[in-house]
Amino acid sequence: MGPIMSEKPVIDIALKTPKGDWRDPRVDFRKGTFSYASLPKDLSALGLPNPRKWQPTDLDWQLPPDWKRILLDGMKERLEKYRSFRLFMDVCVRCGACADKCHFYLGSGDPKNMPFARAELVRSIYRRYFTLSGKLFGSLAGGRELTEDVVKEWFYYFYQCTECRRCSVYCPFGIDTAEITMIVRELLSLIGVSTHWIMEPAAKSFQVGNHLGIPPHAFKDSLEFAADELRDITGLDIEIPINRKGAEILFVMPSADYFATPHYYTLLGYMMLFHEIGLDFTVSAYASEGGNFGSFHSNDLMKSLNAKIYDEARRLGVKWILGGECGHMWRVLHQYMDTMNGPADFLEMPVSPITGTRFENAASTRMVHICEFTADLIHHDKLKLDPSRNDPYVVTYHDSCNPSRGMGLLEEPRYVLKNACNNFHEMPASTIREYTFCCGSGAGLGNDENMEMRLRGGFPRANAVRHVREEHGVNLLTCICAIDKATLPTLMDYWVPGVQVAGVHEMLGNALVMTGEKERTVNLRGEPLAKGAADA
Amino acid sequence: MSAPDTVLERWLAAAAEVYGGIFAEHTIGERDPFRNPIGHTLRVSLTVLVREFFGAMQPAAIDAAFADIMALRSIQALAVEQAVGFVFGLRGIARATPAMMPADAEARIDKLALSAFQQYLACRERLAELKLNEQLRAFGVARMRAAHNRGSVA
Numbered sequence A: 001m002g003p004i005m006s007e008k009p010v011i012d013i014a015l016k017t018p019k020g021d022w023r024d025p026r027v028d029f030r031k032g033t034f035s036y037a038s039l040p041k042d043l044s045a046l047g048l049p050n051p052r053k054w055q056p057t058d059l060d061w062q063l064p065p066d067w068k069r070i071l072l073d074g075m076k077e078r079l080e081k082y083r084s085f086r087l088f089m090d091v092c093v094r095c096g097a098c099a100d101k102c103h104f105y106l107g108s109g110d111p112k113n114m115p116f117a118r119a120e121l122v123r124s125i126y127r128r129y130f131t132l133s134g135k136l137f138g139s140l141a142g143g144r145e146l147t148e149d150v151v152k153e154w155f156y157y158f159y160q161c162t163e164c165r166r167c168s169v170y171c172p173f174g175i176d177t178a179e180i181t182m183i184v185r186e187l188l189s190l191i192g193v194s195t196h197w198i199m200e201p202a203a204k205s206f207q208v209g210n211h212l213g214i215p216p217h218a219f220k221d222s223l224e225f226a227a228d229e230l231r232d233i234t235g236l237d238i239e240i241p242i243n244r245k246g247a248e249i250l251f252v253m254p255s256a257d258y259f260a261t262p263h264y265y266t267l268l269g270y271m272m273l274f275h276e277i278g279l280d281f282t283v284s285a286y287a288s289e290g291g292n293f294g295s296f297h298s299n300d301l302m303k304s305l306n307a308k309i310y311d312e313a314r315r316l317g318v319k320w321i322l323g324g325e326c327g328h329m330w331r332v333l334h335q336y337m338d339t340m341n342g343p344a345d346f347l348e349m350p351v352s353p354i355t356g357t358r359f360e361n362a363a364s365t366r367m368v369h370i371c372e373f374t375a376d377l378i379h380h381d382k383l384k385l386d387p388s389r390n391d392p393y394v395v396t397y398h399d400s401c402n403p404s405r406g407m408g409l410l411e412e413p414r415y416v417l418k419n420a421c422n423n424f425h426e427m428p429a430s431t432i433r434e435y436t437f438c439c440g441s442g443a444g445l446g447n448d449e450n451m452e453m454r455l456r457g458g459f460p461r462a463n464a465v466r467h468v469r470e471e472h473g474v475n476l477l478t479c480i481c482a483i484d485k486a487t488l489p490t491l492m493d494y495w496v497p498g499v500q501v502a503g504v505h506e507m508l509g510n511a512l513v514m515t516g517e518k519e520r521t522v523n524l525r526g527e528p529l530a531k532g533a534a535d536a
Numbered sequence B: 001m002s003a004p005d006t007v008l009e010r011w012l013a014a015a016a017e018v019y020g021g022i023f024a025e026h027t028i029g030e031r032d033p034f035r036n037p038i039g040h041t042l043r044v045s046l047t048v049l050v051r052e053f054f055g056a057m058q059p060a061a062i063d064a065a066f067a068d069i070m071a072l073r074s075i076q077a078l079a080v081e082q083a084v085g086f087v088f089g090l091r092g093i094a095r096a097t098p099a100m101m102p103a104d105a106e107a108r109i110d111k112l113a114l115s116a117f118q119q120y121l122a123c124r125e126r127l128a129e130l131k132l133n134e135q136l137r138a139f140g141v142a143r144m145r146a147a148h149n150r151g152s153v154a
Helices: A040-045 A067-081 A083-091 A103-108 A115-130 A132-141 A148-158 A166-170 A177-190 A196-207 A216-234 A263-277 A299-316 A328-335 A337-341 A370-379 A401-406 A411-420 A448-472 A482-495 A504-511 A531-535 B003-019 B021-029 B037-054 B059-073 B080-096 B105-138 B140-153
Strands: A249-252 A320-323 A367-369 A395-397 A476-479 A500-503
Touching (some): A067 A083, A067 A148, A067 A177, A083 A115, A083 A177, A103 A448, A103 B037, A148 A177, A249 A299, A299 A320, A299 A328, A320 A328, A320 A370, A370 A411, A395 A411, A448 A482, A448 B037, A448 B105, A482 B105, B037 B059, B037 B105, B080 B105, B105 B140
Parallel strands (some): A476 A500
16 A cells, blocks of 8 residues: 555535426437337328327427327316326325336436336326416426427336336325326327337237237248147147137237247247147137237227237137236236226136136136136146256246236246246345336337337346346246247346246246157257256 | 445445436445345445455456446446546545555556446447347247248258
């Protein structure tokens, strides 16, 4: 140690509130942190207002001349229609319980990503235009003028919220910030402000039946390819029936299961399971998409895209519906489908044809989650599993936000995993189950132009994965959401290299000992099985 | 408080300063790694860097610690000088407490700064790779089919 340099003051760190006024709506659309705007062709295809070419970086967003009236009328209508919306606008006391619960706040430090502060962006407009004090005293009563900059601010921040609802778990008033986000996005859609990554899949779903616009013959090709793959792996001829009238069960999955990886390995797992138990099922080339990007845009579009599931169930004459691994698909099915497109009184109470279990929890929707169905099979000892086939994997489980917080599906996926894998480790308690951290890419944010924002939002989840990687050597992150499967690999590659991503039914497919199968030498990814398992 | 501990706390405060306001306070004060992943990452990595600053200056340890910090700061709403600038904050800390510092502190800070810039750039380059790989996975089944068909023809 020795003396160096001249004496100068130590850096003075002042812990104070941010410079400027939080009410200033101006935002910086920095590349990598926002989604591109929707294209006119997609808005036109869906009959939505103000189709035009624009981008968030444009100075002029080409809003309709009467945009302000449209927004305020839209707000008024929704305040009258949804009692919850008015309640959420009125009851927040800014206690701060939600402040450090949002993954985007924890990953970015942007104070407007504190859930109460994000809601305040619309609450201030509510106060100004819909409360007496705001009308009389304006900003003194916490009100703000509705300007084009506010529209841009709404777009920036409400397309950062992934509607994961983690904040609502901690809110003493039960304010559901996700619903506030849904309503603000719906308001923005009234003036043609929406994103390409949501509207293009929604338009294709509306026109063709699935997000990529895969026509029926390509859908069939894709499933036949899966059957070929399964023949190579198991030596068995596995049929995947399409549009078969009179089947007992309609199986609906997210389209990513048949065009993307690693989703595809989950599809292989489903089909092996159905073959092994002799399930009388069909898939539909029309209801070839369980995912519902309409839910990221507006209630009407969500309802319209969801309708095909019941329509196909009715047309094919099935008794009930089984749904695959997907996140927001299940949010819509579980929370909204019955009231939007029900009642499903043309369907029967779902009963497992193998175990006889009545799924009373699905009495209204008549739709059962694949993890509930499989866990029930395992519980009744109807499947022969060899978990040692998954021994190369040290597994953890990410509770996808919608199935966990949205529908309480916490135990069933874990039950399947613990029976299909020998090496399973939970992430810390404050980051799983109902407290799970979002992947940072849900609710339509999972596009590549928004990559930096996604990596910020996904950091708290990745941080917990890194913890179990360091503690237990975890090398596989499992989940039951198609968006997770699309975006968590990127998150892992960036934050926790060496951790792969898989669906729960991929693990099940690996472990499933099928009647008449050939000696299994590879897993569903074509990788060599664990040595002990392959020798057995 | 020992010299390394003093430097660590002051350097952590300097690193958190860019966040401003209550988040800077949260970053420094909240010790739960899952309620404060940024602060946790900064504290763990800066602990390594301070150890190296007073110690052997091992390049691998320095690069790994900056890799974690720059993974964060390269994708946050920070200009390059904000993301990396805190490294030079060590100069001010050293000047304020010269008796505690290594004799060649200036040269050590320069080496740390170079590593920080290198890791920042590496993170930015990885973004392009991530985007490409994500697109490849999005059409993974089509690629598998194409590979399968090529194999059949061959």
